Amino acid sequence: MKIIKYPSREKWAEMLKRPVFDSAGLEQSVQAILNDVKQNGDAVIRKYALQFDKAELTEFAVTVKEFGIAEMECSAELKQALKQAKSNIEKFHLSQKEEVKIIETVPGVECWRKSVGIERVGLYIPGGSAPLFSTVLMLGVPAIIAGCNDVILCTPCDKDGKVNAAILVAAKLVGISKVYKIGGVQAIAAMAYGTQSISKVFKIFGPGNQYVTCAKQLVNKEGVAIDMPAGPSEVLVLADETCVPAFVAADLLSQAEHGSDSQVLLISDNEKVITDTLAEVQFQLRVLSRAGIAAKALENSRAILVKDKIEAIELVNEYAPEHLILACKDCETLAEKVINAGSVFIGNYSPESAGDYASGTNHTLPTNGFAKSYSGVSLDSFVRKITFQKLSKQGLEAIGKTVELMAASEGLDAHKNAVSIRLKRS
């Protein structure tokens, strides 16, 4: 990690730069696969499954029998863990339900909005070396709470046509029965356009490699909604003399192990905190199974010494981290000053991993500075809030003149007339 001491404000932009990945180079090949699936459906999905996953598939849907085998393969401990995580995620996302409130803006004019689940949603879960079954909970739980009618899940299988057992157990646990053994760009295409065996969805969620990300962007341009734009994962830890350097180091490493393009930032107003934490990072790194990846990510990473907490929080808001850990004595006060972040972890006993798995908050969060304009996934992501209004004759009389005047001033006579014709009959 590069140490930067007391950077001047002009240097912030350069210092906070993220590793850039330009997907433009992939677009052509990704678009070709999308088009192919759009035109040829299931047949070419089989072709790509053979090409990319080395799997010879006849059926895509995971069978009841396969769900049963997965249940048996999954340890009782892991099942118990999934249940606790699900229960917490459920509690927090249930609290995001919105009651219908009827607002009478003027007597006789009632307005309200109602959350209605998106009818058909598709979840993409990467498989391979890191089967993210935790993401099945993070996306599946709110989808089910939202009342989405049709929730399908695509995930690649191994060369024997097998899907990771924990992914299937998690899917069943949240109530998703339609799981398809399709990965990569072809999965995004199948969900976006529909094929003989997969029905088209209206919104696609989930992480993926650069090809999947590019495919999501391209189908989004065609009108299929997606959860949010994606980028490499990142954490920013703001620590002062009350932190435990070993804890901070562990948090930095837990982010760094995600991928060589991950970025971790440490900000402190105390030089010893930085020195001690970086020493701990080196010490802990040695025994990690993904030490190579983490070491590579640390090369993109920075420890920044600032003059005080005010400057520190300004830097936080400028960077807009996906994850922000506040390991400071005044962490609650600092948390109130956060304007741009995906999710905030407060105090020495709130590691990012808690939120990644089981505290209850969602782990699908805006990366790459997108926290400046996007929220993480929540119940909101799975509903539309439809507005309703009901005017009585009296209500229309109360606002009728306003509507007529504004419509006429905008040059929209027919808009005006829709009110006038009603008022005349009064």
Next chain:
Amino acid sequence: MKIIKYPSREKWAEMLKRPVFDSAGLEQSVQAILNDVKQNGDAVIRKYALQFDKAELTEFAVTVKEFGIAEMECSAELKQALKQAKSNIEKFHLSQKEEVKIIETVPGVECWRKSVGIERVGLYIPGGSAPLFSTVLMLGVPAIIAGCNDVILCTPCDKDGKVNAAILVAAKLVGISKVYKIGGVQAIAAMAYGTQSISKVFKIFGPGNQYVTCAKQLVNKEGVAIDMPAGPSEVLVLADETCVPAFVAADLLSQAEHGSDSQVLLISDNEKVITDTLAEVQFQLRVLSRAGIAAKALENSRAILVKDKIEAIELVNEYAPEHLILACKDCETLAEKVINAGSVFIGNYSPESAGDYASGTNHTLPTNGFAKSYSGVSLDSFVRKITFQKLSKQGLEAIGKTVELMAASEGLDAHKNAVSIRLKRS
């Protein structure tokens, strides 16, 4: 309007098709302007203002003096109307504020989320023949309620460098003081990238012609958030024998006058309702100032006779209209069955124009079937919901084992370690 009687279900998709506009042909010329502004800033904006708006500009910002002149030019009646509309929009959008609720998912694990206004937002308001000052209220009111720090507004000026007075009065009324005389693609570019005189924003809102729409799509791909994908405006009226055909006709026409690419649909289970309404449409059309545009839009439009209300509502949900008017005796029951729509108008005294201007609901709504996956603009559109969590030692102990197990099963040792290292110190 084409009349279709008792269409079979296989014909629905064809019958519900929208007028298609493919912006791909524009992309190159729009991208060129975007790039030009990105590289050359203010200077080329002046060039484009001269080219497209025939205006020779030195400064873009509307001055205090110009705001003052607009105040004088705007009639007292229109000002009063704007105030009533603003007050209603404010009441409804204020009701969308979310209280912070702290959820203790397990003892010692507290999770909550907080809505924080997007720091910098840009509103685009078309000028020219239809100066949409009502949209200034619809976007400006929630932006200010959300607490967005910096709200800027771009709108084209006429050849004398003048902005429509009502647009300025509406801006001032909601509390927006930064108005720039910039229109078209160059306005979107200025807000997306920033120039010498305009600061970059994080999210862009507002309607526009096909060039503006295309520009919004392209900057969105580069990471600037936008309100929603756009398409021509539309209304679907579901009417039965209790409707007033003259009212329904007025509603259809108020949508049709928006543009020749607008689409209006009438659905009824009663043939006389259709016949009478279409006769009324012809009768009312004659006196409209925008009769030519409306007549053209009616060519794209359909009246559909169905066997009953159940089929009618299925058709509604399949079409997913931007605006849905229910002029039926059982309109409240039917409203509960609506799954896909932007905004719903219930009963004979709830014309679409009421919501377009002054009832309180937002008029920036998903068109083109996007109501299947997108909501209209609301307070939510101007905030991010940041999640927070605070775990006590006891809280981490309660979920620690779950996190450790899940992390290890996902092959993420460092994630596990961030918990283990804390539990060991307990």
